[in-house]
Amino acid sequence: MLVCPACAASHVEEERFCTRCGMPLVVAGDAAAAEAPESEAHAHARKVRPEYARGALVRVAGGRNQAEAELIHGFLLEEGIPSLVRRAAAFDVPDFLAAGQRDILVPESGSAAARELLVEAELASGATEQAGAGQARPTEVSARHVVRLTAAILGGGLTAALVAWGLSQFAN
Ligand SMILES: [Zn+2]
Structure with a gap:
């Protein structure tokens, strides 16, 4: 379904x-x-705020894997911005793995607000891509992003379980 x-x-x-x-x-x-x-x-x-849900989907950020992408998704949702997490095209990881770059897309009417929020959280596309230019394994930069993002959303109502799950993805 x-x-x-x-x-x-x-x-x-x-x-x-x-x-x-x-x-x-x-x-x-x-x-x-x-x-x-x-x-x-x-x-x-x-x-979801309706004014953020109009227009074609545009990419506003990248997640280094499913866990990070879902944290960004939850972060944006807390601000009323719907987003779609999509496996980045041509990334050489089998579909069943949680690893692999993800794109975060939002409706055009919400993209400016989303970028602003992500810049504040230092998760904007540019910074993420710069950090992700090398290997696909987690880096200190990526882990730091997630810690900051987690801190940013702790007051926002995302469940502690999801946060713990997300952090566990970077603990190894
Ligand atoms: Zn719908």
């Missing part, structure tokens, strides 16, 4: 975009969806 990352509507497999709001659909069994029961998905949908 497919679900809309913005409004949590369910769709049949044949659909590629949400019939209600136009966001590209994600598979309900994805890591993000698997961790989030439906009630949480609806809670997420309620946080």
